[in-house]
Amino acid sequence: MFPSADATREVSESESSEPSSKSSPPPSDQLVSRYRTFCYHVLGERLDRGEPNEILADRLKQAGINATPGMHRSVEILTTVFSVVAAFAVGLVVFRLFIHIPDWYAYLALLVGITFAAVLLGFRFLLSTRIANRKDRLDRELPFTLSELSVLASTGTSPIRLMRRMAQRDHDPAMTAEFQKIVYKTDVQGKDLITALAETAKESPSTSVRESFWDLANMIHQGGNLDEYLRNKSDDVMKLKRLIQKEFIERLSTFLDMYVSLVLVGVLMIAVGAFLINALGSTAAGLDANELLLLLTFGLVPVAVVMTIVLISIAYSKAE
Numbered sequence: 001m002f003p004s005a006d007a008t009r010e011v012s013e014s015e016s017s018e019p020s021s022k023s024s025p026p027p028s029d030q031l032v033s034r035y036r037t038f039c040y041h042v043l044g045e046r047l048d049r050g051e052p053n054e055i056l057a058d059r060l061k062q063a064g065i066n067a068t069p070g071m072h073r074s075v076e077i078l079t080t081v082f083s084v085v086a087a088f089a090v091g092l093v094v095f096r097l098f099i100h101i102p103d104w105y106a107y108l109a110l111l112v113g114i115t116f117a118a119v120l121l122g123f124r125f126l127l128s129t130r131i132a133n134r135k136d137r138l139d140r141e142l143p144f145t146l147s148e149l150s151v152l153a154s155t156g157t158s159p160i161r162l163m164r165r166m167a168q169r170d171h172d173p174a175m176t177a178e179f180q181k182i183v184y185k186t187d188v189q190g191k192d193l194i195t196a197l198a199e200t201a202k203e204s205p206s207t208s209v210r211e212s213f214w215d216l217a218n219m220i221h222q223g224g225n226l227d228e229y230l231r232n233k234s235d236d237v238m239k240l241k242r243l244i245q246k247e248f249i250e251r252l253s254t255f256l257d258m259y260v261s262l263v264l265v266g267v268l269m270i271a272v273g274a275f276l277i278n279a280l281g282s283t284a285a286g287l288d289a290n291e292l293l294l295l296l297t298f299g300l301v302p303v304a305v306v307m308t309i310v311l312i313s314i315a316y317s318k319a320e
Contacts, residue, residue, distance in 0.1 A: 036067070036075055044074035062205035063130040064177075076123040080116060087115035131205045137174035138206040143237040145175040146212065150230035159220050160186065160193050178204065178213075194221050208237055255308065263304045270300070 048070030056069040065072065091111045095104040145166070152162055163186070167179040178200055185196035194217045201213035212233060219226050 036071060039074040039078045040068075040071045042074065043077060044068070044070040046070070047073050058203075059127060059131065061203040062134070063127055064134050065127075065130065072127075076120070079123070080119045083119045084112055084116050088112050134174065135205040138178070138204065138209045139237075139241070141172040141175040142206070142208055142212065143234050143241060145172055146230050146234035146237065150227050150234060153227040153230055159216075159226070163193065175209075178209065193217075208240075259308050263301075263308065267301055267304070 048068050050070075053069040053073075056072065060067055060069065060072060067075075088108070088111075091108045095101070095108055101107065149162060149166065152165060157165070163179055163182050167176060167183045169176045169179075181200045181203070182193070182196045185191045185199060186193055189196075191199070197213045197217040197220075201210040201217075204210050204213070215229065215233070216226075219229055
């Protein structure tokens with residue numbers, strides 16, 4: 001988040017006249033910050049001194065993550081290593097002391113492999129999810145922001161004052177942060193408004209926001225009816241938002257069919273198989289009926305339910 005120059009002066013004046021009342025960051029944030037610093041000192045500095053990863057740097061900016069590519073990769077690599085070592089140690093204790101099965105080493109290797117893949121892919125998924133979530137927030141707030149901009153533009157306010165006014169809002173935090181970046185680039189870095197708009201548009205994960213900022217830069221550079229453009233753009237974005245919400249309603253029926261067919265029927269079939277195994281006195285991959293039912297109850301069912309909830313949540317966030 002980049003505060004404007006006016007906001008910075010107001011904060012400085014208020015801090016000089018009143019005692020500081022800002023609370024320290026939560027312990028969890030402090031712990032994460034220290035861990036990231038540790039990873040950067042161990043590995044990140046070496047990675048940053050190598051060939052720059054422009055693609056990862058752009059993705060980190062789109063996700064709103066204030067970290068260098070070297071820091072991000074060092075956290076990813078070291079976390080994967082620590083997780084694999086912990087999974088191996090815990091699995092070794094569990095299979096040697098609590099669960100006695102013939103091919104325990106194969107299950108231990110499977111556990112370590114799943115942990116490695118889950119952590120490594122989890123970091124990639126987390127970055128993509130943060131970009132998608134930030135894009136969704138921007139797309140959700142954009143129509144109302146454009147409407148507010150059109151009202152301010154109709155009063156004859158200059159473009160730079162428009163940007164400063166939008167950067168000082170206390171609502172729509174995602175779009176307000178974008179305008180704060182623009183003001184930061186103009187007031188602190190000394191760039192002109194058109195360049196600031198173009199650079200902020202390049203760093204945005206939302207296609208609609210990028211197009212809006214580029215169009216604003218062209219309108220300011222070439223001249224035109226800014227009020228009319230903003231009103232038309234707001235209507236177009238709102239129509240697109242209604243279409244997305246309609247698609248989400250249609251997608252809910254698909255999720256319901258998937259949950260019934262894959263989760264409920266699949267769980268029932270596994271339970272029936274466990275009872276047959278018990279009746280025949282055999283095992284499945286070294287697991288008897290009781291162990292299979294425990295795996296089903298505390299493993300497969302919660303994972304299936306959580307995955308369904310995650311899919312619905314992702315679809316809902318895009319439709320908001």
